[in-house]
Amino acid sequence: MIHFIGAGPGDPELITVKGARIIAGADVVIYAGSLVNRAVLDGCKPGAEVYDSSGMSLEEVLEVMFRAWREGKKVARVHTGDPSIYGAIQEQMDALAEKGIPFEVVPGVSSVFAAAAAIPRELTLPGVTQTVIMTRLEGRTPVPGAENLRDLARHGCTMCIFLSVNQIDRVTAELLQGGYGPGTGVVVVEKASWPDQRVIRGTLENIGKLVKEAGITRQALILVGDVFVRDYRRSRLYDPDFSHGFRGRAE
Numbered sequence: 001m002i003h004f005i006g007a008g009p010g011d012p013e014l015i016t017v018k019g020a021r022i023i024a025g026a027d028v029v030i031y032a033g034s035l036v037n038r039a040v041l042d043g044c045k046p047g048a049e050v051y052d053s054s055g056m057s058l059e060e061v062l063e064v065m066f067r068a069w070r071e072g073k074k075v076a077r078v079h080t081g082d083p084s085i086y087g088a089i090q091e092q093m094d095a096l097a098e099k100g101i102p103f104e105v106v107p108g109v110s111s112v113f114a115a116a117a118a119i120p121r122e123l124t125l126p127g128v129t130q131t132v133i134m135t136r137l138e139g140r141t142p143v144p145g146a147e148n149l150r151d152l153a154r155h156g157c158t159m160c161i162f163l164s165v166n167q168i169d170r171v172t173a174e175l176l177q178g179g180y181g182p183g184t185g186v187v188v189v190e191k192a193s194w195p196d197q198r199v200i201r202g203t204l205e206n207i208g209k210l211v212k213e214a215g216i217t218r219q220a221l222i223l224v225g226d227v228f229v230r231d232y233r234r235s236r237l238y239d240p241d242f243s244h245g246f247r248g249r250a251e
């Protein structure tokens with residue numbers, strides 16, 4: 001069994017109990033060193049082989065996995081945040097499946113949720129929006145045309161934009177063209193949950209300047225939407241007049 005593990009956003013206490021347990025028992029650990037906090041590997045057993053995949057090709061990573069599998073070793077493949085979001089795990093899972101090697105994915109706390117916690121703000125506020133879009137600008141990875149920020153912006157919901165802070169001016173320009181007002185709230189969170197986390201608050205009008213002044217160019221999320229500035233209606237979930245199953249009254 002090869003275990004893909006979400007390491008969480010940075011704070012080593014934000015890995016799941018299951019993920020930490022598997023890492024502690026692994027003979028081989030391959031971790032994405034560019035973003036994963038090395039401290040999540042503190043619990044590795046003595047003598048475990050540890051590889052930083054940031055300098056390895058897909059083929060080299062797979063070769064380590066295949067060899068460990070042949071030798072009957074337990075492998076932990078550790079990715080940042082949750083592996084299913086921009087984790088590049090699909091090609092690894094497909095290669096394992098092709099060889100009949102079993103694997104599982106242990107989810108993790110995505111940086112998007114660490115960023116919301118850092119602000120702190122709920123991303124879905126009644127009367128404001130009930131939808132969150134997670135997306136990115138294209139970089140070396142293309143983004144399908146129908147998913148350009150200008151078109152996604154037309155929904156006016158909360159948007160969480162990964163991998164794009166180095167193009168902040170393009171992000172704000174496209175969102176304004178798509179229909180968000182210049183006063184729409186924007187929060188940029190760099191290194192969410194790390195000791196040196198930074199939170200920059202602004203609007204679509206001024207966030208580009210603030211981000212550049214702060215020198216933020218990577219490992220940051222751009223969160224946009226009226227949830228960061230607008231009043232909202234109280235959630236009906238805890239309203240005394242709103243009965244639901246857990247309170248023993250019929251819905």
Ligand SMILES: C[S@@+](CC[C@H](N)C(=O)[O-])C[C@H]1O[C@@H](n2cnc3c(N)ncnc32)[C@H](O)[C@@H]1O
Pocket residue numbers: 009010035080081082083084085086087109110111112114115161162163164189190191192193194218219220221
């Ligand atoms: C390759 S993606 C990986 C995302 C990861 N799978 C997740 O669930 O958070 C890397 C991008 O995630 C965001 N990111 C990762 N860790 C972060 C953190 N601790 N704080 C803010 N953004 C982070 C940044 O936008 C960064 O460019």
